[in-house]
Amino acid sequence: MAPLPDFEALRKTDWTPFDAPSLVGKSLRFVSGDPQGKRFRLRYFRDGKNDLVALAWFGEETEGPPGHAHGGSMAAVLDEVLGLAAWAAGHPIVVGNLNIHFRKLLPLESVAQVDTEVVSVKGRKVLVRGRLTDGKEGLYAEADCLCIRIL
Numbered sequence: 001m002a003p004l005p006d007f008e009a010l011r012k013t014d015w016t017p018f019d020a021p022s023l024v025g026k027s028l029r030f031v032s033g034d035p036q037g038k039r040f041r042l043r044y045f046r047d048g049k050n051d052l053v054a055l056a057w058f059g060e061e062t063e064g065p066p067g068h069a070h071g072g073s074m075a076a077v078l079d080e081v082l083g084l085a086a087w088a089a090g091h092p093i094v095v096g097n098l099n100i101h102f103r104k105l106l107p108l109e110s111v112a113q114v115d116t117e118v119v120s121v122k123g124r125k126v127l128v129r130g131r132l133t134d135g136k137e138g139l140y141a142e143a144d145c146l147c148i149r150i151l
């Protein structure tokens with residue numbers, strides 16, 4: 001059996017737990033829908049700057065390259081977390097464009113950190129930038145997410 005994800009090892013002291021999925025109701029089943037499952041397990045927080053941050057465990061069922069996460073699984077996590085970063089900043093949106101650079105293979109059954117920043121708001125367009133890392137220097141992927149207000 002896989003070891004349980006050690007979220008506490010990566011959690012920073014100035015992070016406050018935050019139930020980001022509840023901002024959009026109960027619909028986010030693809031990534032956050034099975035918190036005890038073998039695919040994704042996520043925890044959301046607000047960091048010291050009030051930006052949304054997530055810890056994401058990539059389980060064995062996210063496998064793409066042997067022993068490592070599928071790019072689509074990283075994209076799914078970035079899609080949800082960066083979209084919710086816009087919601088958490090007060091913008092009800094859907095994602096219109098998600099542009100990802102994959103930088104380094106992400107080992108299965110490890111916990112990665114997603115940092116987010118809302119970099120601009122122009123009319124209905126909210127640009128959110130995100131980084132998927134090992135919590136230190138290791139950068140797995142970085143993304144720009146163009147979100148479009150729907151309300």
Ligand SMILES: CCCCCCCC(=O)SCCNC(=O)CCNC(=O)[C@H](O)C(C)(C)COP(=O)(O)OP(=O)(O)OC[C@H]1O[C@@H](n2cnc3c(N)ncnc32)[C@H](O)[C@@H]1OP(=O)(O)O
Binds near residue numbers: 024079083084
């Ligand atoms: C419930 C939310 C959960 C959020 C967390 C999870 C994130 C998700 O997975 S969301 C699901 C994935 N996303 C989707 O399925 C979205 C599907 N697309 C749509 O619904 C529509 O195309 C939508 C809403 C994005 C835009 O349509 P519409 O409302 O007609 O906007 P539209 O008038 O065409 O464009 C508004 C502005 O955005 C720009 N824009 C819209 N789409 C894009 C795009 N893909 N790329 C670049 N710019 C775009 C337009 O150029 C326009 O800019 P400007 O105001 O400067 O002229």
